[in-house]
Amino acid sequence: MSAVAASLSGTGTAGVASAAVVGKNQGRREITIVNDHATQIIYLQLATSDGVAPTAVVGQGIRLNAAGGSWTSNMWDGAIACIATGAATPYTIAEF
Secondary structure (H helix, E strand, O other), rough: OOOOOOOOEEEEOOOOOEEEEEOOOHHHHHEEEOOOOOOOOOOEEOOOOOOOOOOOOOOOOOOEEEEEEEEEEEEOOOEEEEOOOOEEEEEEEEEE
């Protein structure tokens, strides 16, 4: 059993405009983001420069397919933005 508690565990909503998912967190040990929408796709964009918020674009970055597409990293501590192929696309997130 792990003694590590999640620093962020919850939900968010992606839309048709780029939006922040999380900011830089040098203490981050792991992050998982899961697309909860049945048909819409989410794209994640990772920051390319330290201290600069990323801008997500449909068709670029990390694709999270509908109905459970996910991304997990135990190396990334930078900011993440998202955009979806439709409005009100829910996702779940856990950050440790």
